[in-house]
Amino acid sequence: MTDTQDNPTVSITPESAVTQMRQQNAVIIDVREPHEYHREHIAGALSLPLAELTSEQLPNGKMAILYCGAGKRSCTAALQLNASGNRNVAIVEGGIAGWKAAGLPTTKSLQAFAPEEIKAAVADRYGRVATAPGDKFNFPVGRRFAESVGYDAALLDRLPQGLWESFTGAGNPQAFVDAQPGETVLDLGCGAGLDLCLYAQRVGPTGKVVGLDLSSAMLDKARHNLAEAGIANVEWLHAPADAIPLPDGSVDLVTANGIYNLSPDKEAVMREVTRVLKPGGRTVFAEIVLKSELPCEVRREIDDWFRCIGGALVQEDFLARLERNGLSRPRVLWVGRNARTGHELSLCAVIRAEKQP
C-alpha cells in the first residue's frame, strides 16, 4: 500500500479488493473510456469514465476501488476524487489476469461480441423466454406486461395462455398495423406469436401470415400457440431478420415488435425488408428508440442488449437509416414511454415506412 501526503492515492492488491468486495465495504469502478471496453471487465463494476466521475456518483460510506487497463488513468481518477473531497479511494493493482486469479468475476464486454455471437446469445436468451417464461429476466415478460402496453385483458382471456405468457414486445403496434383481408404479412421476431395471431385473424383465410424468428424454441411455441388458436393461414421461417428466406416482392406488409434493437446489423434487416416488400408495400412496427445517445455504462454487457436498450438507435438516426436502405417516408406514428426498460433516454415508437410503388 502507498500513501503519501502529496499523493494520497492508495493502491491495493486484487486479493484485498476481493476481501473488501465480499465484505461489501467497497464498489469497483471501471474508469476506462467506452472504446476501451474490449474483451472483459469486472462483473458488477460501475462504469464511470473519467469525464463523468464525481464524488456524488459514489455510494456513501463505501471505498471506491478504481480500475483501469492502463494504471495512469486510475491514478488521475483517484486524484480527481481526492480533490473533490473523497479520501476513501483506492486503485487496484494489476490487470484482468490478476483480478481473475484473485477470484473476481469477469464478464465479456458487449463490444467483444461478434455479430453472429450476439445473434446466438439472443436466440438462447429468448429461447428461455419461450420455454421458461416464469424465470427471472432483466426485461418484462408476460401477461401483466402485455396489458400494461395496451393489449386488452378481455382479448387476452380469449387467447391461449402460451400466446401471452412469453410476450416480450417493445410495445403494442396493433392499432397502427393496417393488415387487410387477403394480404401477406411477415412478422419479424414473431416470438410466441401474439401479434402474429391477431394479424392472421385480420388477413383472414384468403391472406396469410409468416412468422420469422431466430429462436427455434420461440418458433416451436408460436407454432403450437397458433394451432391451438385455430389459425391455419400461417407459415414459419427459422431465420435471422437480416437474411429473410423469401423471394423479392412477396409481402404486402412487414411488421415487428422489438426486432431492430436486438439485431446487430440493423441496416441489413432494413434492406431485407425493402427487398421482400411488394412495390407499394409498407412496414409498420414498434421499436425502442433513443432521445439521445446513452451513457456508455448502459451498453456494456450482453445483458444490456437483451433488455432492448444496448442495441437501440437514436430516433432520427433510425429514420434516416430506413430511408437510406430503400424505405420512403419513414415516420413516427406514435411515441410513448418505453415500458420495457423505463430508461429516461429511451422511448417506444411505432414507425411506418413504404416501398416505392
Ligand SMILES: C[S@@+](CC[C@H](N)C(=O)[O-])C[C@H]1O[C@@H](n2cnc3c(N)ncnc32)[C@H](O)[C@@H]1O
Ligand atoms: C423483443 S422479442 C419480441 C417477441 C414478439 N414480437 C413479442 O412481441 O412478444 C424479440 C424476438 O425477436 C427474435 N429475434 C431477435 N433478434 C432477431 C433477429 N436478428 N432475427 C430474427 N429474430 C430475432 C427473438 O428471438 C425474440 O423472439
